[in-house]
Amino acid sequence: MITVLCVEDEKDVRELIVEELEEAGMHVLQAENGKEGLETILEQRPDIVISDITMPEMDGISMLGELQINYPQFSNMPFIFLTALADREKMIEGLGAGAESYLTKPIDFDVLMAKIHGLVVRIENRVAAGLEF
Amino acid sequence: MPNKTWINLPPWALLASRDILRAATANRRLGDILSEITDVITGIADLDLASQAALYLGECGQEGHRLIYHRQSEDFSFPLVIDPENISDSFPQGWGRMSFYPVPLAAEQDGRIIGSALFFGRTAKRMSAQKQSILQLLGQEIARIIINRGGPSGNLIDLVELSTDEIYIFDPLSLSIIRANQTASIRTGHSIEALTRLTPAQLKVDMGEETYRRHLAPLLTGNCNSVCFDARHRRRNGTVYPVKVQVWRIRGGEDGDFYAELAITTADQRKAFGLLEQVFDAIPGGIGVFDKRSRLLMANRRLYDLMNIPPEQFPPGSRFEDILRYNATRGEYGDGNVEAMVRERVEQAELGLPYSFERERASGKVLAVRSEPLSGGGYVLSYTDITLRKRAEKELIRNRDELEATVRQRTAEIAAQAAALEEALKQEKTINAMQRQFVAMTSHEFRTPLAIIDGAAQRLMRKKGGIEADFLVDKTHQIRAAVMRMVDLMESILSAGRIDTGRMELTLVDCSLKKLIEQAIHRQRMFSQNHRFQGFLEDLPDVIRCDALAISQVVTNLLGNAVKYAPRAPDVTIRGWREGDFAMISVQDQGVGIDADDIPKLFQPYFRARTSTGIAGTGIGLSLVKQVVTLHGGDIALESRRGHGSTFTIRLPIAGPVMPSIEPQLEETAF
Structure with a gap:
């Protein structure tokens, strides 16, 4: 089963995403900010991370940066930004940090889920090919 | 006539001739004599003396010819002293570019020489015999004129009296003056009688009797007839003038010898001295x-x-x-x-x-x-x-100092203006940056509740299996809370806009602050279920006059901040009490706190404290709070430290603002 980590400080938003993912049959981990998210990633090694950017303690881009620099073993882990920051500069910054996708709020669940499914297929293929466990 | 004759004349004779002229001066006859002489000279055209010549009447003594009178010549600076040794028999004699012609002034009747005249002129080197004889005749003519006009008597006493030099006849042993002439009296300022009580030595400055006698020593031996020395005479009024002294030994027969002192203030000396005195006084x-x-x-x-x-x-x-x-x-x-x-x-x-x-x-x-x-x-x-100059200098220095002060002041003013402009520009830039940030944040702030509303709606549509009642309630709740959030957000932005443009007007009503705060806490609890709100509001005044909606917004904003900036510290304490004519409200959290240097800027529109990094917000909430409180005639205070939470305290006048912006409304709004 695919494990997805949802990092989001807005409780209501987080709940909606979690519902959607769980309904799609995924195992969902939750974190309220970047710091918690980073801890969860290191401990539970999720397959996919969906993260907000603007969060207290540690924002999403910092979390990804931290991961890329200090934990290269996670550099292949798909990372999706899901943020209310819709400006172009921020999108460039987020993708430049190594994100797989940069999606903006309000959330289009069809797009989000298509992205997730695409990633799931890729991951399963790699596992089937014996590239990953 | 042998020329040598007049050159070797005894000095008294020369003196006499000169004194005749002087006497004439005193009698105002010199002018007549001289004009006659001039007529004679100018009458002899071929002598070529008319235009250029100077007539030089004078004596020939030990010290040479002395100028008595001259017709001005452009080629000469008078007086001239001519060494008698240089005067020869031959005519003419050179004197620089000029020649001079000494002519004895001989009396027609007895050939007595009464003086001499020197004619200067730019004439031929050698003078014809004819011209020489004319000059001789001219000398006779001048002598005749002089004699006719006043004539010398030849008498010694007359000469003494007539002399325009001071003459003192004194006893060689006692040095007491026996006789002094009129000139001596005039020049020294002493009466003739007073002079007879003095000695020549006493008239002199810095010369004691002994010194004077030393000067006379050569005369005592009988080896010479006269001595000369320089001295200075003091007038009765104390002023001093220089004289050339000649002392003559005069054989007096039975009475023994006596001496005559001739104190000469030479014409040039006298003139120079007089001139000096005039110059001094000028x-x-x-x-x-x-x-x-x-x-x-x-x-x-x-x-x-x-x-x-x-x-x-x-x-x-x-x-x-x-x-x-x-x-x-x-x-x-x-x-x-x-x-x-x-x-x-x-x-x-x-x-x-x-x-x-x-x-x-x-x-x-x-x-x-x-x-x-x-x-x-x-x-x-x-x-x-230099009193005036000093005063002017002081004035000048004062003016300069004033000018410098003005310049300094103006420079300082300009610098201040420049600094103010720079500050304004900096502020403008800061405001611009804050506004850009505000737009980005506003967009973000709207998108978040929108995401909840849209997300909840999508979830309702996408829910697999039937929609249960709980699920529906849950989603509806989320949607309503998000909508409420958007309304609040919109309200605060609109309020900020109204305040910015000065259009905000308070609608004053009497209301219960306690109820108003309790309702705000209640609303906040709905959104912030992780936080605990504790209210201590019993000491608040029952009623205060305020714009209830605006104050409600203020309290909501503070509560919202207490939650937002304290994600890990759930305790929020709200207190209310009374201080004199004021109602006090404080909201205390245990959150991130604020850096000390951020505190003064905290109420500026769009400003966000450094500790707010990563926490969404527009930066307008607190500026709005401050404006509303200020409009009410109250104020807001803040106590905070990074990492140690913040306490905002509001003070509102119970009677409302002193100058209400509109008429008080009659109806009471219930809370």
Whole structure:
């Protein structure tokens, strides 16, 4: 089963995403900010991370940066930004940090889920090919 | 006529001829004589003397021809002294580019020579015999004119009386004056009678009897008939003038010899001295000439004025130190030992070095004093009144200082303006940056509740299996909360806009602050279920006059902040109490806190504290709170430290703002 980590400080938003993912049959981990998210990633090694950017303690881009620099073993882990920051500069910054996708709020669940499914297929293929466990 | 004859004439004869002319002057006849002579000369056209010549009437003595009268010639500077040795028999004799022609003035009747005339002119080197004879005739003619006009008697006493030089006849043993002439009286200022009580030595400055006798010594031996020396005579009024002294030994027969002193103030000397006196008096400053022994030789009137010393007390011959002592005693030189001050000044004057200084007199007059040494010893002191100049200088300095001060002030003003402009520009840039950030944040702030609403709606549509009642309630709840959030957000942005443009008006009503706060807490609890709100509101006044909606917004904002900036510290304490005429409300959290240097800027629109990094917000909430509270005539205080939470305290006048922006409304809004 695919494990997805949802990092989001807005409780209501987080709940909606979690519902959607769980309904799609995924195992969902939750974190309220970047710091918690980073801890969860290191401990539970999720397959996919969906993260907000603007969060207290540690924002999403910092979390990804931290991961890329200090934990290269996670550099292949798909990372999706899901943020209310819709400006172009921020999108460039987020993708430049190594994100797989940069999606903006309000959330289009069809797009989000298509992205997730695409990633799931890729991951399963790699596992089937014996590239990953 | 042999020329030598007149050259070797006894000096008395020459004197006589000269004195005749002088006497004529006194009788105002010289002008007549001279104009006649001039007529004669100009009548002899071929002598070529008319335009260029100078007529030089004079005596020939030991010291050469002395000028008595001359017609002005552009080619000469008179007076000239001509060495008698150089006068030969031959005509003409060279004198620079000029020639002169000595002509004896011989009386027609007896051939007696009464004087001589020298004709100067730019004539041929050699004069024709004819011209020479004409000149001889001219000499006779001049003699005739002179004799006809007043004629010399040849009598010694007459000569003495007529002389325009001072003549003193005195006893060689006692030196007492037997007789003095009118000129002596006029020049010295003593009466003739008074002069007979004096000796020639007493008339002289710095010359004692002994010295005088030493000068006369050669006469006593009988080896010579006359002696000459220079001296200075002092007038009765104290002024001094130089004289050339000739003393003659006159054989007096039975009465024994007596001496005659001829004190000559030569025409040029006299003229120069007179001129000097005039010049001295014309000088605006005070001038005093002192000899090497610091005795006053000569001074002008102004010197006495400026030094403020009485002229009669300090005539020429006075000692400089006496003048100084007089002044020192009066306190002109300040306090101190009088003798020491006098000595110091005399010593400096006698050093023989030029010096100058400025001195302010007790009267306030400022004097510039200057001393210039004289080549033969002695010195000239000059006093200049520079009071006005000093005053002008002070004025000038004052003006300059004022100008400098003005320039400094203007420069400072310009610098201040520049700084203000720079500050304004900086502020403008900051505001721009804050506004850009605000737009980005606003967009973010709207998108978040929108995401909830849209997300909840999508979830309702996408829910697999049937929608249960709980799920529906849950989603509806989320949607409503998000909508509420958006409304609040919109309200605060609109309020901020209204306040910014000065259009915000308070709608004042009497309301219960306690109820208003409780409702705000209640609303906040709905959104912030992780936080605990504790209210202590019992001490609040029952009713206060305020814009209930605006104050409600204020409290909501503070509560919202207490939650937002304290994600990990759930305790929020709200207190309310009364202080005099004011209602006090404080909201305390245990959150991130605020850096001390961020606190002053915290209420500026769009400003966000550094500790807010990563926490969404527009930066307008607190500025709005501040404006609303200020409009109510209250204020807001903040106590905070990074990492130690914040306490915001609001003070509102219970009676409402002093100048309500609109008429109070009658109805009471219930809370």
